[in-house]
Amino acid sequence: SQQGEEDPQALSIQEGENATMNCSYKTSINNLQWYRQNSGRGLVHLILIRSNEREKHSGRLRVTLDTSKKSSSLLITASRAADTASYFCATDAGDSNYKLTFGKGTLLTVNP
Protein backbone atom coordinates (compact mmCIF):
# COMPACT_ATOMS: atom_id res chain seq x y z
CA SER A 1 0.00 0.00 0.00
CA GLN A 2 1.06 3.63 -0.49
CA GLN A 3 3.15 5.22 2.23
CA GLY A 4 1.98 8.67 1.20
CA GLU A 5 -1.47 9.51 -0.08
CA GLU A 6 -2.52 12.92 -1.34
CA ASP A 7 -5.87 14.54 -0.84
CA PRO A 8 -7.83 15.71 -2.76
CA GLN A 9 -7.27 13.65 -5.90
CA ALA A 10 -8.18 16.67 -8.01
CA LEU A 11 -8.53 20.37 -7.30
CA SER A 12 -9.75 23.12 -9.61
CA ILE A 13 -9.37 26.79 -8.68
CA GLN A 14 -9.24 30.23 -10.26
CA GLU A 15 -6.04 32.11 -10.86
CA GLY A 16 -5.09 34.15 -7.82
CA GLU A 17 -6.68 31.78 -5.32
CA ASN A 18 -4.73 29.64 -2.90
CA ALA A 19 -4.45 25.87 -3.34
CA THR A 20 -4.00 23.47 -0.46
CA MET A 21 -3.07 19.83 -0.91
CA ASN A 22 -2.66 17.30 1.86
CA CYS A 23 -0.56 14.21 2.26
CA SER A 24 -1.01 11.48 4.83
CA TYR A 25 1.43 8.70 5.53
CA LYS A 26 1.47 5.57 7.62
CA THR A 27 4.87 4.98 9.21
CA SER A 28 7.39 7.29 10.83
CA ILE A 29 9.55 9.25 8.45
CA ASN A 30 12.88 11.03 8.33
CA ASN A 31 12.00 13.40 5.51
CA LEU A 32 9.07 14.35 3.32
CA GLN A 33 9.39 15.90 -0.11
CA TRP A 34 6.92 17.50 -2.49
CA TYR A 35 7.30 17.19 -6.27
CA ARG A 36 5.43 18.61 -9.24
CA GLN A 37 4.78 16.79 -12.51
CA ASN A 38 3.66 18.45 -15.71
CA SER A 39 1.93 16.48 -18.45
CA GLY A 40 2.82 13.03 -17.12
CA ARG A 41 6.54 13.50 -17.66
CA GLY A 42 9.45 14.06 -15.31
CA LEU A 43 9.00 15.30 -11.79
CA VAL A 44 10.48 18.48 -10.40
CA HIS A 45 11.48 18.80 -6.77
CA LEU A 46 9.71 21.59 -4.91
CA ILE A 47 10.61 21.40 -1.25
CA LEU A 48 11.86 19.06 1.45
CA ILE A 49 10.83 19.14 5.08
CA ARG A 50 12.58 17.14 7.77
CA SER A 51 10.79 15.28 10.53
CA ASN A 52 11.99 17.78 13.14
CA GLU A 53 10.62 20.74 11.18
CA ARG A 54 7.06 21.98 11.32
CA GLU A 55 6.92 24.52 8.52
CA LYS A 56 8.99 25.61 5.53
CA HIS A 57 8.57 28.30 2.94
CA SER A 58 9.86 28.63 -0.59
CA GLY A 59 8.53 31.50 -2.65
CA ARG A 60 4.78 31.01 -2.97
CA LEU A 61 4.99 27.55 -1.41
CA ARG A 62 4.36 26.76 2.23
CA VAL A 63 4.71 23.24 3.57
CA THR A 64 3.68 22.09 7.01
CA LEU A 65 4.37 18.80 8.72
CA ASP A 66 2.51 17.31 11.65
CA THR A 67 4.26 14.13 12.67
CA SER A 68 1.70 13.39 15.39
CA LYS A 69 -0.99 13.21 12.72
CA LYS A 70 1.35 11.78 10.11
CA SER A 71 0.31 14.44 7.65
CA SER A 72 1.71 17.27 5.57
CA SER A 73 0.14 20.05 3.58
CA LEU A 74 1.34 22.04 0.60
CA LEU A 75 -0.07 25.52 0.16
CA ILE A 76 0.42 27.42 -3.07
CA THR A 77 -0.52 31.06 -2.67
CA ALA A 78 -1.69 33.40 -5.43
CA SER A 79 -1.90 30.54 -7.91
CA ARG A 80 -1.12 30.97 -11.60
CA ALA A 81 -2.21 29.02 -14.66
CA ALA A 82 1.36 27.74 -14.89
CA ASP A 83 0.89 25.99 -11.54
CA THR A 84 -1.43 23.53 -13.26
CA ALA A 85 0.22 20.15 -12.67
CA SER A 86 0.09 17.04 -10.53
CA TYR A 87 1.63 17.35 -7.10
CA PHE A 88 3.11 14.39 -5.25
CA CYS A 89 4.39 13.93 -1.77
CA ALA A 90 7.23 11.49 -1.29
CA THR A 91 8.19 9.95 2.01
CA ASP A 92 10.85 7.63 3.25
CA ALA A 93 10.07 4.95 5.76
CA GLY A 94 11.87 5.69 9.02
CA ASP A 95 14.13 2.69 8.62
CA SER A 96 15.10 3.55 5.06
CA ASN A 97 17.49 6.31 4.18
CA TYR A 98 17.21 6.03 0.43
CA LYS A 99 13.86 4.79 -0.80
CA LEU A 100 11.14 7.34 -1.49
CA THR A 101 7.53 6.25 -1.75
CA PHE A 102 5.27 8.51 -3.79
CA GLY A 103 1.54 8.95 -3.45
CA LYS A 104 -0.89 9.02 -6.37
CA GLY A 105 -0.83 12.79 -6.48
CA THR A 106 -3.23 15.70 -6.56
CA LEU A 107 -4.12 17.07 -9.99
CA LEU A 108 -4.31 20.84 -9.64
CA THR A 109 -5.99 22.87 -12.38
CA VAL A 110 -5.68 26.63 -12.20
CA ASN A 111 -8.15 28.33 -14.50
CA PRO A 112 -7.18 31.71 -16.02
Add this chain to the structure above:
Amino acid sequence: GAGVSQSPSNKVTEKGKDVELRCDPISGHTALYWYRQSLGQGLEFLIYFQGNSAPDKSGLPSDRFSAERTGGSVSTLTIQRTQQEDSAVYLCASSLVLGSRETQYFGPGTRLLVL
Protein backbone atom coordinates in the same frame (compact mmCIF):
# COMPACT_ATOMS: atom_id res chain seq x y z
CA GLY B 1 24.82 21.39 -17.00
CA ALA B 2 22.61 18.82 -18.67
CA GLY B 3 19.84 17.17 -16.72
CA VAL B 4 18.86 13.54 -16.64
CA SER B 5 18.14 12.20 -20.08
CA GLN B 6 16.29 9.06 -21.07
CA SER B 7 15.93 7.22 -24.34
CA PRO B 8 13.87 6.40 -26.18
CA SER B 9 11.18 8.90 -25.24
CA ASN B 10 8.52 6.57 -26.61
CA LYS B 11 8.62 2.87 -27.35
CA VAL B 12 5.94 0.71 -28.88
CA THR B 13 6.61 -3.00 -28.87
CA GLU B 14 4.82 -6.25 -29.35
CA LYS B 15 4.00 -8.58 -26.52
CA GLY B 16 6.83 -11.03 -25.96
CA LYS B 17 9.61 -8.78 -27.26
CA ASP B 18 12.48 -7.51 -25.12
CA VAL B 19 13.05 -3.79 -24.57
CA GLU B 20 15.94 -1.76 -23.23
CA LEU B 21 15.46 1.62 -21.64
CA ARG B 22 18.39 3.92 -21.12
CA CYS B 23 19.09 6.57 -18.51
CA ASP B 24 21.91 9.12 -18.50
CA PRO B 25 22.13 10.68 -15.04
CA ILE B 26 23.52 14.06 -14.18
CA SER B 27 27.30 13.91 -14.31
CA GLY B 28 28.78 13.25 -10.89
CA HIS B 29 25.60 11.88 -9.36
CA THR B 30 26.39 8.63 -7.60
CA ALA B 31 22.83 7.52 -6.93
CA LEU B 32 20.38 6.52 -9.63
CA TYR B 33 16.75 5.39 -9.30
CA TRP B 34 14.19 3.77 -11.58
CA TYR B 35 10.44 4.23 -11.13
CA ARG B 36 7.38 3.11 -13.04
CA GLN B 37 4.24 5.19 -13.37
CA SER B 38 1.08 3.69 -14.72
CA LEU B 39 -1.67 5.94 -16.11
CA GLY B 40 -3.08 8.18 -13.40
CA GLN B 41 -1.04 6.50 -10.70
CA GLY B 42 1.80 7.45 -8.46
CA LEU B 43 5.37 6.33 -8.89
CA GLU B 44 6.29 2.76 -8.15
CA PHE B 45 9.87 2.37 -6.97
CA LEU B 46 11.73 -0.28 -8.93
CA ILE B 47 15.43 -0.19 -8.08
CA TYR B 48 18.25 2.10 -7.04
CA PHE B 49 21.98 2.14 -7.71
CA GLN B 50 24.77 3.38 -5.49
CA GLY B 51 27.60 3.62 -7.95
CA ASN B 52 27.32 0.47 -10.03
CA SER B 53 25.82 -1.58 -7.22
CA ALA B 54 22.12 -2.34 -6.80
CA PRO B 55 21.81 -3.79 -3.28
CA ASP B 56 18.03 -4.06 -3.30
CA LYS B 57 16.24 -5.61 -6.26
CA SER B 58 13.03 -6.38 -4.37
CA GLY B 59 11.11 -3.57 -6.09
CA LEU B 60 11.43 -5.12 -9.54
CA PRO B 61 7.96 -6.46 -10.48
CA SER B 62 9.16 -9.81 -11.81
CA ASP B 63 12.27 -11.67 -12.92
CA ARG B 64 11.64 -10.36 -16.44
CA PHE B 65 12.96 -7.02 -15.21
CA SER B 66 16.65 -6.36 -14.77
CA ALA B 67 18.83 -3.28 -14.55
CA GLU B 68 22.48 -2.51 -14.68
CA ARG B 69 24.71 0.50 -14.38
CA THR B 70 28.18 0.75 -15.80
CA GLY B 71 30.99 3.14 -15.04
CA GLY B 72 28.90 4.79 -12.35
CA SER B 73 26.99 6.56 -15.08
CA VAL B 74 24.58 5.19 -17.68
CA SER B 75 21.95 2.72 -16.58
CA THR B 76 19.77 0.40 -18.62
CA LEU B 77 16.51 -1.17 -17.54
CA THR B 78 15.71 -4.30 -19.52
CA ILE B 79 12.30 -5.90 -19.71
CA GLN B 80 12.26 -9.37 -21.24
CA ARG B 81 9.23 -10.98 -22.83
CA THR B 82 7.15 -7.83 -22.39
CA GLN B 83 3.54 -8.10 -21.31
CA GLN B 84 0.72 -5.62 -21.79
CA GLU B 85 0.73 -4.80 -18.08
CA ASP B 86 4.28 -3.50 -18.51
CA SER B 87 2.86 -0.52 -20.40
CA ALA B 88 3.71 2.56 -18.36
CA VAL B 89 6.03 5.53 -18.17
CA TYR B 90 9.44 4.53 -16.86
CA LEU B 91 11.15 7.35 -15.01
CA CYS B 92 14.78 7.59 -14.03
CA ALA B 93 16.15 9.95 -11.41
CA SER B 94 19.56 10.69 -10.00
CA SER B 95 20.87 12.39 -6.91
CA LEU B 96 24.29 13.57 -5.86
CA VAL B 97 24.51 10.94 -3.16
CA LEU B 98 22.20 8.27 -1.85
CA GLY B 99 19.68 9.33 0.74
CA SER B 100 16.10 10.36 1.28
CA ARG B 101 17.27 13.84 2.18
CA GLU B 102 18.63 14.28 -1.31
CA THR B 103 16.77 15.98 -4.13
CA GLN B 104 16.10 13.54 -6.91
CA TYR B 105 16.37 14.97 -10.42
CA PHE B 106 14.08 13.23 -12.85
CA GLY B 107 14.41 12.56 -16.54
CA PRO B 108 11.46 13.04 -18.91
CA GLY B 109 10.66 9.35 -18.89
CA THR B 110 10.19 6.63 -21.49
CA ARG B 111 6.59 5.92 -22.41
CA LEU B 112 6.34 2.19 -23.11
CA LEU B 113 3.35 0.70 -24.87
CA VAL B 114 3.13 -3.06 -25.25
CA LEU B 115 0.62 -4.16 -27.86
